[in-house]
Amino acid sequence: MSGYLVVRILMFIPTMLGILLISFFLSRQVPGDPVTQIMGESIENPQASGNPFNYYREYDRAARSIDRDIPSFYFSIAPSYLPRSYFSEPHPRFREWYLELGKKWKPRRMIDSFVSDYFKTGETIWRKSDEEERELYLSLEGSVDRNQMIKSLQILTDSFAECSIMLHSLRQMEARATRSVFPGWYWWGGENAFHRWISDLAVLDFGISLRDGRPATARVKEALIWTLLMNGLALLGLLGLGLPIGIWLAISGKSNRTAVVSSVLYAGYAVPSFWLATLLLIFFSTTDWGRSVGGWMLRSPLLMAGETTLVDRLRVLILPAASIVLPSLAFVARQMEQSVSRELGKLYVTTARAKGLSRGRIIWRHIVPNALFPVITWLATLIPALLAGSLVIEVIFNIPGMGRLMWESIFGRDWPVVFTVLVLTSFLALVGQLSADVIYAFIDPRVQFGSQNGGHGKN
């Protein structure tokens, strides 16, 4: 048994790794430049506005704060003519420049030092230079015309001695004969964005929210409490209502009553949860009767930070939980019904009846516990669906849970929070799955042998 457990826990790791990779990859594909987002402003043409080097310095600082000034992953497979700084450069224009320089000139370390000298020298001479010299200096940026650059630098070196270093590097560069099309392998070790990200996640550091600059942990924690409460309440409702109905359905066999109840439940299964939620919201907020009876169940947008006590939270969560419970009731009831029916056909039931045990005793002390286990373990697989489905409900009822946090963050382009929430919810789902499997393994000793034959139907 412990062997199975160990294997199961070990299989957790590649799955989690896969999720992390997918999230990271997606987070790198977002449109727009996240650095300008956190700077709060983006200047289209830095050269036209005062001292561009101040802007570049600010840009670098912002990039460093969100880990954009290091390569993205542990390694890169890219053309071998790219200078190494290409992969660490956050600013798109300078990446372009590295690319162009790398295509035409070699060696690469000269290119690296040339560009970095450009920045350093630029800052130093900016104050001491006049309009013309500045223009000349800025014409170097982005240019790949070596002769032109040498000429400009020669003029500049007359006034500023610092430019001689750049001139020296430039003179040492020679043209490439051809561009190699074969890829090169660049190894970055631990200094990359992905590694930093997952090591931060491991210590529960969720980064800085792009929206308000505060750590994302606070908002996520608060949202998590709401979501867990809501889903917990819904789960209670599902189990409290669904299980008895399922048991009753299985025991009563085929009759008119069960057929009616079955079809009503089945119809309920087709009800979209957000439709039910909207209808409930409309009913309890617009009709007079609804307002007087149910007004306290709704969360007013004005009392944003009002609820801190448990009772306050719970009263607001009644309607949302109800919207989740009703559609899923059919599912749970049906699962329980099937499970109990399976148990009813087993030998120990006949034995118990032959022993003369009362009907109630057989049901509640023997059948139900046995029937419960598959259902409860199956419920664990519901967790991702619950977390995702509650998104719309949270939006409708204005509950600040994880789903709504996700939605707001996506619309607010707050990508650190978005991918943190994604990873967190997947992790919770995996943990739920894992615990379900562990419980099942605990209970059912056959499982350890069955796990080799393609699993027990859960996959």
Add this chain to the structure above:
Amino acid sequence: MERIEGRSYIVRLIRGMYRQMIGRIAIYGIALFVFVALAADFLANDRPLMCSYQERIYSPVLHTYTSALGWSSASEVFRDQDYRDLTYDWAVWPPVRFRPDELNLDQSRALPPMSRFERGAHWLGTDDIGRDVLSGLIHGTRTTMAIAVLSMGIAFLIGVLFGIGAGYLGDRRWKVRPDVLVCSFLGLVVLIYSSIWLSNSTLWMFLIILLIVGPYALVRDRWLRGQNRYWSVPVDGTVLRIMEILRAIPDLFLLLAALAIMRNTGIFQIALLIGLLRWPSIARYVRAEVLRIRNAPFIEVAQMQGKRSWRIMWTYLLPNAIGPALIAVVFGMSSAVLIEAALSFLGIGLPASEVTWGSMMSEARTNLEAWWLALFPGLGIFLLIWTLNQAADALLNELQTERRHQTPYF
């Protein structure tokens, strides 16, 4: 062995479904939805189907199609006029005389059902900028059905492929020579690399591939003569891992994140994403079915006859796997409808101007007095999902009875 016609198997399933009453209702229901989706323009439009105006016969509704296809140009007679204001000799109107995107900005608020309007009655009311609800329902059916069918089609293709592969090939059956595996992997890397960095020089791409593959193919047989070591490709394990990853990430979150990243989102992109997220549910059933059949005698006979793996999969396993896959597809369609409605409720995916069931319901949220904006679209979603679920259930019953009576197809 005879070649199996997959089509007759499906036809038999559907006919069996028809025998049950609930299956019959479901089939009619689905047919109704499909009809409404296809004939939306003929059911709700602001122009007559056919009319006679000034002694000549026109068909303005068909005209929209032909002019969109480029077969005829816009008619001068009707230009700049609202069709409903003209007096005709005779005219055949569609049942609902409004277009779904027809605005009426004079309205200050949403109109409740059965409000009379000078152009006709809004049977189910309007929203607060004058769009008719019934018309929106009819045209929204089109979007919903399109996404449901498209996404499940994609999920079906991927799911059946992976399900049969994982079920039959398992972890040990597909053996490749190590060098083929390594070469394929390198080839994949080369392809990805050249598509990123060398997209302007396809010539280079071909040359690289040729340079790598050519000499190797020439010497390979000679070099490896006598080496018989094979590596097995763990198909089952890989597919199961992928399915587990996809199952752990909540659907809606991944959809939202992916849609927020993509630049141009439309029906096809949404359907593609939903399909890519939902194939595991199909693959699961297909795989279970294949595992069940895998040790049957007729498969063993085919293996002893020396038939190749993929031939066995295509000829014998595929027709048997289609049954459960179909059921999963129909269930998947109902959940795809739900997801699509939730997405357009949140305002993501399709442009805001496009009217779908979900977008109408989201308008009810800001306009709480207008209960008709929430009730009717939701009713539509409910009916569609219910019909699809009943259909899937009927198919399930049919499959189980058939399974009891017959051995698997061969």
